[in-house]
Amino acid sequence: MSFEYTVTYKAENNYENAVDNAAWQFLIVPETNDTQKLIKVDFENSLNAKFEYSTNGLGFQTIRVSPKQSFQNINFKGSFKLTKKSLNPFENIPVFNIAENYEKIKSLDFKADFEPYLRKTPYTLLPKEVEDIFKFDASESIFENLQQLNHWVYLYINFKTGVTNVNTKLEEVLKNKEGVCQDFAHLFCALARANGIPARYVSGYLHQGIGYFGDSQMHAWAECFIPEAGWIGFDPTNDLLVNDNHIKVAHGKDYNDCSPLKGVVYALGKNETMHSVEVQSQQ
Numbered sequence: 656m657s658f659e660y661t662v663t664y665k666a667e668n669n670y671e672n673a674v675d676n677a678a679w680q681f682l683i684v685p686e687t688n689d690t691q692k693l694i695k696v697d698f699e700n701s702l703n704a705k706f707e708y709s710t711n712g713l714g715f716q717t718i719r720v721s722p723k724q725s726f727q728n729i730n731f732k733g734s735f736k737l738t739k740k741s742l743n744p745f746e747n748i749p750v751f752n753i754a755e756n757y758e759k760i761k762s763l764d765f766k767a768d769f770e771p772y773l774r775k776t777p778y779t780l781l782p783k784e785v786e787d788i789f790k791f792d793a794s795e796s797i798f799e800n801l802q803q804l805n806h807w808v809y810l811y812i813n814f815k816t817g818v819t820n821v822n823t824k825l826e827e828v829l830k831n832k833e834g835v836c837q838d839f840a841h842l843f844c845a846l847a848r849a850n851g852i853p854a855r856y857v858s859g860y861l862h863q864g865i866g867y868f869g870d871s872q873m874h875a876w877a878e879c880f881i882p883e884a885g886w887i888g889f890d891p892t893n894d895l896l897v898n899d900n901h902i903k904v905a906h907g908k909d910y911n912d913c914s915p916l917k918g919v920v921y922a923l924g925k926n927e928t929m930h931s932v933e934v935q936s937q938q
Contacts, residue, residue: 665730672922677921683718805843857906
């Protein structure tokens with residue numbers, strides 16, 4: 656069975672004074688992978704400014720816009736159609752050789768191969784006093800430990816919008832125990848890496864028709880590499896494994912690699928930006 660999704664991304668930007676020079680890069684286009692296939696991309700802006708498709712350093716498609724005229728307001732709209740296979744995340748999980756897998760993740764070759772996703776970053780840096788806040792049980796498989804970590808992060812942070820922003824670091828999240836999907840994903844990645852497991856931050860869209868927690872803009876989760884199984888997706892915001900409802904756009908070391916919008920705007924005064932995402936699905 657497969658599903659067809661339509662994703663609509665909107666951004667509205669209003670400036671107090673005229674903008675004479677600006678450039679944006681959007682990382683909002685769903686990728687094509689083993690479980691999803693991008694069918695159609697439509698992108699437009701209220702100034703009819705020319706735009707171009709490009710590929711970033713991690714291999715994901717971006718859209719670049721640089722208006723040539725002066726403006727005070729500009730709106731963007733991206734519409735994406737894709738199909739996604741029905742996914743049971745437990746279907747292809749093998750019977751693990753537990754001892755052998757723990758030896759493998761300790762090997763120098765393994766650490767070299769996955770170094771970018773074992774690395775500490777400003778967003779995934781744990782304060783020294785809490786580096787051992789979640790330790791794996793070596794008598795259980797890596798997969799079982801990651802499921803328990805997923806549940807632990809879900810319980811540890813209270814999902815609440817407006818208390819953190821895109822610059823919030825883990826020290827503040829751990830102190831206040833509140834945040835949004837970005838914070839859940841960063842904490843999960845930090846603790847997986849602290850236990851020797853490669854973890855990458857993932858941005859995308861979530862079909863929220865069945866009561867999942869997620870951001871009104873884009874959702875975030877994590878993927879971990881498990882010997883014998885490969886990359887497996889975990890959504891600690893909702894305490895589940897990634898399934899049909901998760902539409903992937905990009906992955907990286909942390910939010911900075913996956914920011915949906917980056918730009919430079921030359922203008923004086925205040926500005927106001929609003930984003931929204933709508934995800935529709937049909938069988």
